Amino acid sequence: MSWHRVMIMARIDLKRLFKSRDYWIPMALLSGIFFVIMPFVLLSMITGITGTNIVEQVGGVLNALPGPIQDNLRGDTPEAQAAYAFAVYLLAPIAIIVPLTISSAVGAQTIVGERERGTGEFLAHSPLTDTEIYLGKLIASLIPGYLATAIGFTAYSLIVNFRVGPEMGGWFFPTAGWWLLILWVVPPFIAIALSIILWVSSRVKSTAAAQQAASLVSLPIIIASYAIASGLLYDPTVAAFSVGAVAWVLAIIGLVSGSKALSRERLLGVGIDG
Amino acid sequence: MLRHCPPKPSLYRVSGFVRWGPMNTGMPDPSIELTDVTRNFGAVRALDGLSISVPAGSVAVLLGPNGAGKTTTVRIITGALRSNGGTVRVLGEDPMIEGDDLRGRIGVVAPKPAMWDRLTGEENLSFTAEIFGVPKSTIYDAAERFGITYALDQEVGGYSTGMRTRLALARAVVHDPEILLLDEPTAGLDPESSRAVLEMIRELAGKGRTIVMCTHLLHEAEGIADQVVLMGAGKAQAAGHPTQLAAAYMKHPKVVVDAENRPTLDNIDAHPAVMRAEWNGALHLTLEDIDALPDLVTDMVNGGSRLTRVEPQLPTLEHLYFEMQRSLREES
Numbered sequence: 001m002s003w004h005r006v007m008i009m010a011r012i013d014l015k016r017l018f019k020s021r022d023y024w025i026p027m028a029l030l031s032g033i034f035f036v037i038m039p040f041v042l043l044s045m046i047t048g049i050t051g052t053n054i055v056e057q058v059g060g061v062l063n064a065l066p067g068p069i070q071d072n073l074r075g076d077t078p079e080a081q082a083a084y085a086f087a088v089y090l091l092a093p094i095a096i097i098v099p100l101t102i103s104s105a106v107g108a109q110t111i112v113g114e115r116e117r118g119t120g121e122f123l124a125h126s127p128l129t130d131t132e133i134y135l136g137k138l139i140a141s142l143i144p145g146y147l148a149t150a151i152g153f154t155a156y157s158l159i160v161n162f163r164v165g166p167e168m169g170g171w172f173f174p175t176a177g178w179w180l181l182i183l184w185v186v187p188p189f190i191a192i193a194l195s196i197i198l199w200v201s202s203r204v205k206s207t208a209a210a211q212q213a214a215s216l217v218s219l220p221i222i223i224a225s226y227a228i229a230s231g232l233l234y235d236p237t238v239a240a241f242s243v244g245a246v247a248w249v250l251a252i253i254g255l256v257s258g259s260k261a262l263s264r265e266r267l268l269g270v271g272i273d274g
Numbered sequence: 275m276l277r278h279c280p281p282k283p284s285l286y287r288v289s290g291f292v293r294w295g296p297m298n299t300g301m302p303d304p305s306i307e308l309t310d311v312t313r314n315f316g317a318v319r320a321l322d323g324l325s326i327s328v329p330a331g332s333v334a335v336l337l338g339p340n341g342a343g344k345t346t347t348v349r350i351i352t353g354a355l356r357s358n359g360g361t362v363r364v365l366g367e368d369p370m371i372e373g374d375d376l377r378g379r380i381g382v383v384a385p386k387p388a389m390w391d392r393l394t395g396e397e398n399l400s401f402t403a404e405i406f407g408v409p410k411s412t413i414y415d416a417a418e419r420f421g422i423t424y425a426l427d428q429e430v431g432g433y434s435t436g437m438r439t440r441l442a443l444a445r446a447v448v449h450d451p452e453i454l455l456l457d458e459p460t461a462g463l464d465p466e467s468s469r470a471v472l473e474m475i476r477e478l479a480g481k482g483r484t485i486v487m488c489t490h491l492l493h494e495a496e497g498i499a500d501q502v503v504l505m506g507a508g509k510a511q512a513a514g515h516p517t518q519l520a521a522a523y524m525k526h527p528k529v530v531v532d533a534e535n536r537p538t539l540d541n542i543d544a545h546p547a548v549m550r551a552e553w554n555g556a557l558h559l560t561l562e563d564i565d566a567l568p569d570l571v572t573d574m575v576n577g578g579s580r581l582t583r584v585e586p587q588l589p590t591l592e593h594l595y596f597e598m599q600r601s602l603r604e605e606s
Binding site: 007008011012015016019041043117118121122124125126127128129186264267268270 | 379429
């Protein structure tokens with residue numbers, strides 16, 4: 001296997017993707033809504049709360065949070081604590097939802113799309129190995145999701161620090177839990193989802209069918225990863241590292257077995273059931 | 275009066291194996307050799323014991339109706355499809371084992387050439403050059419050869435069918451392949467571009483490249499085919515050089531004759547040299563032997579015919595194709 005040829009395959013897909021506005025504009029919007037607009041509006045509202053009744057209600061909400069979160073909350077006032085809770089704990093799912101959604105959308109069409117366009121025939125007759133094609137497509141599916149997350153996460157960090165930082169006595173975000181989430185937990189969950197989605201994409205007859213199947217696959221993974229991510233943020237300890245490690249193992253197993261689903265015959269559309 | 279002498283295809287076919295080799299022992303080793311290859315798609319048998327042998331540096335034309343198995347044959351040659359039985363050797367290798375290396379030495383033009391539409395022609399060719407590991411400069415030579423250089427900076431999505439086909443042809447030769455597999459390469463091309471493709475085939479064959487072209491356009495195979503393989507129902511029903519096939523399936527020469535005083539030709543079918551006579555604009559004669567033509571003409575002139583036309587008909591592939599099909603139908 002040649003990594004050079006893997007990267008050629010990935011570059012073909014990425015170049016095609018970034019030239020397609022109908023792909024990247026919705027992705028950029030999704031990322032912008034979840035990482036920028038929603039946090040900015042929510043944090044602005046929370047930090048701008050005035051009025052005794054509302055402050056009391058916020059205090060009530062904070063008391064309903066799990067014990068570990070209450071113990072770790074920073075800030076001198078209920079408003080500051082609420083903003084901290086939102087920024088650090090309650091918006092965690094965006095780090096999972098955005099990359100998973102984007103990578104799923106790209107991955108779902110990547111193999112079946114070659115077949116639909118007829119370019120699968122060219123790839124089937126090319127000297128690229130099945131593994132090189134698969135890995136190229138995997139990388140091309142991972143990069144948009146993770147790139148959007150990296151840019152979005154940077155923007156989110158700036159918003160949090162600018163809006164909530166003054167209440168905390170300076171910039172405090174990302175916290176250790178978020179670093180762990182972004183660097184250790186999110187990647188394997190995307191890989192797990194993609195291993196299933198690429199497997200589906202190589203077997204279904206149309207992009208529409210692949211996207212429907214991908215959404216079914218993504219949903220439970222998003223829910224599971226959300227639960228794990230939340231737990232991880234509450235308590236970023238050895239257990240959290242272990243969860244990430246297990247996810248990595250599952251991702252590798254999924255990718256190795258998923259790579260066997262791609263064959264030249266499937267690129268040609270042979271043996272695809274209606 | 276009108277007689278039919280069936281050809282003897284069995285001289286050229288042994289147990290369904292059609293071989294050109296035995297009659298051309300001086301030919302180089304085959305670049306492509308398929309022996310008794312089968313391929314099923316579910317309950318459909320696309321290839322049913324196909325055997326063909328294409329010598330290095332020759333042009334083989336696979337002729338046959340839709341569904342004859344031509345595209346499946348191309349796919350099996352590159353190893354993109356597995357055969358269910360039989361043996362396949364391409365450049366001395368088994369495509370199912372050495373396929374990744376072999377595909378680097380083969381160029382393919384698919385029946386409906388597809389490109390990445392969002393990319394420009396240049397980007398499509400550049401990626402091909404990278405995949406095949408050849409310098410980018412080769413893409414400009416390939417584009418020039420098929421007259422598509424002017425559109426290289428345009429997105430392929432805006433190309434016409436002819437432009438796409440020309441780009442696909444350029445893509446197939448970017449890496450100067452040893453074997454070129456062309457599946458309906460002139461579909462959608464204007465006559466000028468079609469001629470350029472056929473010239474390219476001749477040129478590449480002249481440089482020792484092996485070419486397999488699938489087509490159902492018989493005139494395309496005229497003059498370029500070293501071997502014609504007539505395919506039907508997943509088998510090679512007959513194969514050989516067009517001259518050999520003509521000798522086997524069209525033994526009796528045809529001559530078109532006309533005269534100022536046509537009624538003098540009315541009883542020509544009674545002449546011993548004439549097997550069959552049909553009026554179709556002019557008089558189309560099927561003769562027992564071309565050597566009898568001078569005597570026939572003399573007899574017609576002596577019989578008072580003022581001849582305006584005596585034109586021996588060279589058998590075209592089209593004639594040959596339909597003659598072979600008819601003959602094989604009768605045989606079956």
